[in-house]
Amino acid sequence: MESALAPLDCLLPAAALRACADGGANRLYHVTEGSQDSFLPDYISGDFDSIQPEVKEYYKVKGCELIETMDQDLTDFTKCLQILQKKIEKKGLQVDVIVTLGGLEGRFDHIMASVNTLFHATKIMPLPVIVIQECSLIYLLQPGKHKLHVDTGLEGDWCGLIPVGNPCESVTTTGLKWNLTNQMLKFGTLVSTSNTYDNSGIVTIETDKPLLWTMSIKI
Amino acid sequence: MESALAPLDCLLPAGNLKFCLLILNQPINKGHFHCLWSKAALRACADGGANRLYHVTEGSQDSFLPDYISGDFDSIQPEVKEYYKVKVDVIVTLGGLEGRFDHIMASVNTLFHATKIMPLPVIVIQECSLIYLLQPGKHKLHVDTGLEGDWCGLIPVGNPCESVTTTGLKWNLTNQMLKFGTLVSTSNTYDNSGIVTIETDKPLLWTMSIKI
Numbered sequence: 561m562e563s564a565l566a567p568l569d570c571l572l573p574a575a576a577l578r579a580c581a582d583g584g585a586n587r588l589y590h591v592t593e594g595s596q597d598s599f600l601p602d603y604i605s606g607d608f609d610s611i612q613p614e615v616k617e618y619y620k621v622k623g624c625e626l627i628e629t630m631d632q633d634l635t636d637f638t639k640c641l642q643i644l645q646k647k648i649e650k651k652g653l654q655v656d657v658i659v660t661l662g663g664l665e666g667r668f669d670h671i672m673a674s675v676n677t678l679f680h681a682t683k684i685m686p687l688p689v690i691v692i693q694e695c696s697l698i699y700l701l702q703p704g705k706h707k708l709h710v711d712t713g714l715e716g717d718w719c720g721l722i723p724v725g726n727p728c729e730s731v732t733t734t735g736l737k738w739n740l741t742n743q744m745l746k747f748g749t750l751v752s753t754s755n756t757y758d759n760s761g762i763v764t765i766e767t768d769k770p771l772l773w774t775m776s777i778k779i
Numbered sequence: 780m781e782s783a784l785a786p787l788d789c790l791l792p793a794g795n796l797k798f799c800l801l802i803l804n805q806p807i808n809k810g811h812f813h814c815l816w817s818k819a820a821l822r823a824c825a826d827g828g829a830n831r832l833y834h835v836t837e838g839s840q841d842s843f844l845p846d847y848i849s850g851d852f853d854s855i856q857p858e859v860k861e862y863y864k865v866k867v868d869v870i871v872t873l874g875g876l877e878g879r880f881d882h883i884m885a886s887v888n889t890l891f892h893a894t895k896i897m898p899l900p901v902i903v904i905q906e907c908s909l910i911y912l913l914q915p916g917k918h919k920l921h922v923d924t925g926l927e928g929d930w931c932g933l934i935p936v937g938n939p940c941e942s943v944t945t946t947g948l949k950w951n952l953t954n955q956m957l958k959f960g961t962l963v964s965t966s967n968t969y970d971n972s973g974i975v976t977i978e979t980d981k982p983l984l985w986t987m988s989i990k991i
Contacts, residue, residue, distance in 0.1 A: 718879065747888050
């Protein structure tokens with residue numbers, strides 16, 4: 561069965577649940593300067609080694625839930641997803657996708673950790689998880705067929721398919737400028753970067769192994 | 780508006796101009812050479828210009844190594860090419876680890892292709908991050924320059940690594956598998972020995988921070 565998603569649909573309102581992973585709360589606090597109380601997260605989780613004390617205090621006083629997670633084998637991002645899944649189940653929320661803001665810039669090991677969390681996410685929750693920062697989006701495609709709607713009008717001009725954790729023996733696509741037909745994607749052999757669309761508004765991807773979709777967002 | 784230049788400023792020991800030196804395949808005036816060489820920001824040879832450099836610096840060639848030699852290599856003498864080739868230890872690339880995600884991945888992919896292009900290690904640096912692709916086998920990394928930041932990692936980009944063993948890290952591995960979705964070593968750090976050893980059965984990306 562094919563999965564279908566319009567990756568940039570989420571940039572239109574509105575979120576069912578909002579969370580910060582540790583220092584993500586600092587970012588939220590500063591980007592909402594002057595009206596922080598109109599942008600209160602449902603919870604902040606993590607080992608709290610990055611959140612600034614005054615930020616933590618602010619949100620605590622405002623009634624946001626603070627959930628300390630001490631497991632050092634998992635990143636704050638991964639732990640935040642675990643909590644999110646529990647809350648979605650508990651509240652019986654109708655959710656189509658998890659949108660993560662941040663994680664694709666800065667320390668290279670953190671960027672790779674964000675990608676790794678997408679692999680872990682498939683075991684944590686059934687929902688698609690996308691990560692967005694600045695003009696980049698990433699989304700991990702599981703083996704099988706996928707249909708991506710790329711006609712929100714917010715799509716930028718590049719996209720790509722990255723066999724980040726493993727080679728993909730057979731990938732077939734439609735809707736791209738440079739499509740693949742049962743081709744292998746593998747680091748050192750072929751990685752699809754600086755690809756673009758054929759204006760049909762739909763991209764289909766069939767892959768035999770997990771494959772990372774990446775695309776640009778108009779900013 | 781008029782442009783202004785003092786053409787011979789570059790030959791003055793106390794001159795102000797910042798210049799790059801390009802050596803062509805012509806006889807070299809020793810006096811000019813030494814003054815220009817000492818003050819140049821970058822020094823390059825075009826093909827047979829490397830022969831000229833090699834000969835004018837006879838006896839102390841290793842104190843006068845060009846930043847690069849380019850050309851179709853039909854003029855450079857084989858022994859001169861060999862001499863300068865073995866004097867280069869590593870290729871350093873600046874940039875490529877920030878911005879568009881597909882470009883970051885393309886930089887990593889180039890490290891895989893680089894092993895087929897050249898025998899030298901290629902490292903990529905941007906801001907506080909460095910990446911370096913380790914081929915299958917044993918590696919020793921000296922991490923005691925004083926410029927090392929506080930994090931490092933081992934990323935099985937492109938393929939799982941069935942068996943990785945390390946020393947010198949805070950969280951070492953012993954014949955462990957590194958694989959996306961299973962275990963990826965990020966936010967690791969050093970044990971203060973100043974040396975990290977890594978043995979891997981498949982290509983494995985080393986990443987580390989630089990103090991800025």
